[in-house]
Amino acid sequence: MRTLWRQARVATLDDGPDAAPGGWIERGALVTDGERIAWVGDEAALPAGLQVDAEHALGGALLTPGLVDAHTHLVYGGHRAREFERRLQGASYEEIARAGGGILSTVAATRAADDAQLLALAEARARALQAEGVTTLEIKSGYGLSAEHEARCLRVARRLGERLPLTVRTTCLSAHALPPEFAGRPDDYLDAAIAWLPALQAEGLVDAVDAFCERIAFTPAQTRRVFEAAQRLGLPVKLHAEQLSDQGGAALAAEFGALSCDHLEHLSPAGVAAMAAAGTVAVLLPGAYYFLRETQQPPVAALRAAGVPIALATDHNPGSSPTLSPLLMLNMACTLFRLTPQEALAGMTCHGARALGLADRGRLRAGLRADLAVWSLEHPSELCYAFGQRPAVRVVQGGVERAP
Ligand SMILES: N=CN[C@@H](CCC(=O)O)C(=O)O
Numbered sequence: 001m002r003t004l005w006r007q008a009r010v011a012t013l014d015d016g017p018d019a020a021p022g023g024w025i026e027r028g029a030l031v032t033d034g035e036r037i038a039w040v041g042d043e044a045a046l047p048a049g050l051q052v053d054a055e056h057a058l059g060g061a062l063l064t065p066g067l068v069d070a071h072t073h074l075v076y077g078g079h080r081a082r083e084f085e086r087r088l089q090g091a092s093y094e095e096i097a098r099a100g101g102g103i104l105s106t107v108a109a110t111r112a113a114d115d116a117q118l119l120a121l122a123e124a125r126a127r128a129l130q131a132e133g134v135t136t137l138e139i140k141s142g143y144g145l146s147a148e149h150e151a152r153c154l155r156v157a158r159r160l161g162e163r164l165p166l167t168v169r170t171t172c173l174s175a176h177a178l179p180p181e182f183a184g185r186p187d188d189y190l191d192a193a194i195a196w197l198p199a200l201q202a203e204g205l206v207d208a209v210d211a212f213c214e215r216i217a218f219t220p221a222q223t224r225r226v227f228e229a230a231q232r233l234g235l236p237v238k239l240h241a242e243q244l245s246d247q248g249g250a251a252l253a254a255e256f257g258a259l260s261c262d263h264l265e266h267l268s269p270a271g272v273a274a275m276a277a278a279g280t281v282a283v284l285l286p287g288a289y290y291f292l293r294e295t296q297q298p299p300v301a302a303l304r305a306a307g308v309p310i311a312l313a314t315d316h317n318p319g320s321s322p323t324l325s326p327l328l329m330l331n332m333a334c335t336l337f338r339l340t341p342q343e344a345l346a347g348m349t350c351h352g353a354r355a356l357g358l359a360d361r362g363r364l365r366a367g368l369r370a371d372l373a374v375w376s377l378e379h380p381s382e383l384c385y386a387f388g389q390r391p392a393v394r395v396v397q398g399g400v401e402r403a404p
């Protein structure tokens, strides 16, 4: 099935040798052939005699790659609105975590929810993301924290990928927090989590392994053990790094060739250099920065100067970023972190894809996956400029238009 999309303003995000200047085609067209993009360019240059099965005239609408949300914790039970109130009254995220609340309160609610409840909750969240143009979604475990409950959460994530027109990438984040049954015994817990990882992998539930390296979670030495276990299984790693303090986690992750380091508000110059050398993507999470009322900014200028690709994601989770709006994250990345609109859009397309190890998407180029978003807008900067507005969007996933 060949489909022609014409009368489009196209942001290709392509920087390859044949790319349009600035990745921008004012009067563009794109042809899909099955799951792939067959052609993209100026409409006036469409190949003569092109035969297509369907044609859509877009009337000047903006065509971009489908959005990639490369960091979410979408599968969980309960919510943390009361914790939000406590933080507003002065308690810090760290204090709440140390007192056994925070992530562990979501672990309790997640363990108490049955599979159908978890699936229904996660599906509604995934549909909301899709309604803002998301076609690829990463989902982490980390609210189960036992062999049984981590597997349940990852199976729900996999089922979402089967039920919805979304690519779902799953990340095992068993090293997210210390479950109460292992209180005071973090290394024993990691022994257990490392021991259940092969079975999760064998069931096809793990695309990558993540950890939370922080004062309230796991030390760099403990994180190293998790990474060594992933490496033995041939699984790529990612890290929640330098969110609340500089633990040197980013440099450690870079040593293991990490796909990405995420958060990074407290990233040091040495961490930046290590990520640049390893080709590790920086995933910035403005929702968590905003919602935790963080004041330390991630070192955007240093990341830029070092050539570290910068991705953006929602970090959807009930504690630090209960948002389902990737477009709000684009706006916040510009207003709070001073990314340019072009950088922000690249952050949720090509660089987001790279943070997931996916080289087949995130740009509009012949041969790549036909994951597209068609916006009722004229220019990419409008995606970043308005907030809370939900522009109309048509979503194409693998060459097929899907109702968001
Ligand atoms: N920082 C650790 N993990 C999540 C928050 C988890 C939670 O508070 O439930 C994050 O990415 O922000």
Ligand SMILES: [Zn+2]
Pocket (backbone or CB within 6 Å): 071, 072, 073, 240, 315, 317
């Ligand atoms: Zn996270």
